[in-house]
Amino acid sequence: MNKNVIVGQSGGPTAVINCSLAGVFLSALGNPKMGKIFGMRNGVKGLLEKRYINMGDYVKNQADLDLLKVTPSSFLGSCRYKLPSPAGSDEDRAVFAQIFEILNELEIGYFFYIGGNDSMDTIMKLSTYGEEINSPIRFIGVPKTIDNDLAGTDHSPGFGSAAKYVATSTKEIILDAQVYNNGAVTIIEAMGRNTGWLAASASLAKGDDCVGVDAIYLPEVAFDMDSFLNKISNLTQNNYSPVVVVSEGIKLADGRYISELGRENVSVDAFGHMQLTGTASYLAAQVKSKTGAKARAIEFATLQRCATHLQSATDAKEAFELGFKAVNAASEGQTNVVVTINRLSNNPYSFQISATQISTMANVEKTVPLEWITPTKDHVTDDYIKYALPLIQGESKTFIENGLPKHLKI
Numbered sequence: 001m002n003k004n005v006i007v008g009q010s011g012g013p014t015a016v017i018n019c020s021l022a023g024v025f026l027s028a029l030g031n032p033k034m035g036k037i038f039g040m041r042n043g044v045k046g047l048l049e050k051r052y053i054n055m056g057d058y059v060k061n062q063a064d065l066d067l068l069k070v071t072p073s074s075f076l077g078s079c080r081y082k083l084p085s086p087a088g089s090d091e092d093r094a095v096f097a098q099i100f101e102i103l104n105e106l107e108i109g110y111f112f113y114i115g116g117n118d119s120m121d122t123i124m125k126l127s128t129y130g131e132e133i134n135s136p137i138r139f140i141g142v143p144k145t146i147d148n149d150l151a152g153t154d155h156s157p158g159f160g161s162a163a164k165y166v167a168t169s170t171k172e173i174i175l176d177a178q179v180y181n182n183g184a185v186t187i188i189e190a191m192g193r194n195t196g197w198l199a200a201s202a203s204l205a206k207g208d209d210c211v212g213v214d215a216i217y218l219p220e221v222a223f224d225m226d227s228f229l230n231k232i233s234n235l236t237q238n239n240y241s242p243v244v245v246v247s248e249g250i251k252l253a254d255g256r257y258i259s260e261l262g263r264e265n266v267s268v269d270a271f272g273h274m275q276l277t278g279t280a281s282y283l284a285a286q287v288k289s290k291t292g293a294k295a296r297a298i299e300f301a302t303l304q305r306c307a308t309h310l311q312s313a314t315d316a317k318e319a320f321e322l323g324f325k326a327v328n329a330a331s332e333g334q335t336n337v338v339v340t341i342n343r344l345s346n347n348p349y350s351f352q353i354s355a356t357q358i359s360t361m362a363n364v365e366k367t368v369p370l371e372w373i374t375p376t377k378d379h380v381t382d383d384y385i386k387y388a389l390p391l392i393q394g395e396s397k398t399f400i401e402n403g404l405p406k407h408l409k410i
Helices: 017-029 043-048 062-069 090-105 117-132 159-177 197-205 225-235 279-291 313-331 382-392
Strands: 003-009 034-040 052-054 108-115 138-143 185-190 215-217 243-247 295-299 337-346 349-357
Touching (some): 003 017, 003 043, 017 034, 017 108, 017 313, 034 043, 034 108, 090 108, 108 117, 138 313, 159 197, 159 243, 185 197, 185 279, 197 243, 215 225, 225 279, 279 295, 313 349, 313 382
Parallel strands (some): 003 108, 138 337, 215 243
Antiparallel strands (some): 337 349
16 A cells, blocks of 8 residues: 655745655656655644645646745754754654654655754654664665755755855845945854855856945854954955955854854744854954944845745756655655765756765764865855856746745745
């Protein structure tokens, strides 16, 4: 008898996370071994609450599938729910028993989870418990993150589109900053807790029609406040208006996040991650106070992860194929694996997809190579540009209704 499929999305959304969902759906729909395709509402947390949908009720034809691919945010909803250890207390193990009871009620044979580091940890824990109780359910991870910090894959779906947004918006901001010859400083903040992949993508703004950013600061190297202020002072001579980009997670040499400075209360999420915000605002205040220059802060925040109108066609294609191939891997009998991208060539750009043990990705963080950061620690080298440029290529079709993009909604 055919076994049913269940798929969920977890963590922060991306502009192509629904492309991976579309890939899972279409591949499972055409697989003779698979039956109904369920979608978890709000990830594994929603599953525990028995909140799920039949995907076929919402994706009824090719037009719906195409619309899903260009719909921002996570179509099924997301969560930041940390599963306990399957080797923990009786109370911890009861959580897993509850999940598997629900999966068995739904006659699930294939479980797909689209997410980042923490989501891969969820897949690994569920697979470990499943093996212990001899469950036949196959667990497959599908990677996504705009931060591009997942190990075991050349890059992560979501990064290319977010990089395209950051580079495009930065280019426009640079042109705006040049309107007035008044020595005003613009500091842009991009996401990136412990890695600077996304902030570094601002370097792609440079071209024949744009001078590019004046400095980029990444979390991979310690941030020196005095060096930063000296650079700003030098840049603003002759009323030049510099544009600087920082990762939200840049830190001082003593380990303190810049965003912590001047804040009394710092909240954390379910995984113990500090909520980072205000890095650019703090630095703009320091520039005004210490150099006397005008300064403004621009925080891209959620805009960089939900801008499907700037979706990279390359990114969308890869995200879809990863979802599609994840189903193939499960159908072939694989479990406790994540599908990954292996780059074959930069020019022309080419790649292949393979399945890798989940342990290579779960709770492992990939950082920007130090040799890709300039000796002055305030920019990136051409090696980064060669790496990132192929990933922002191409534009996806946007469906317009009444002058605005149209999306698929539950």
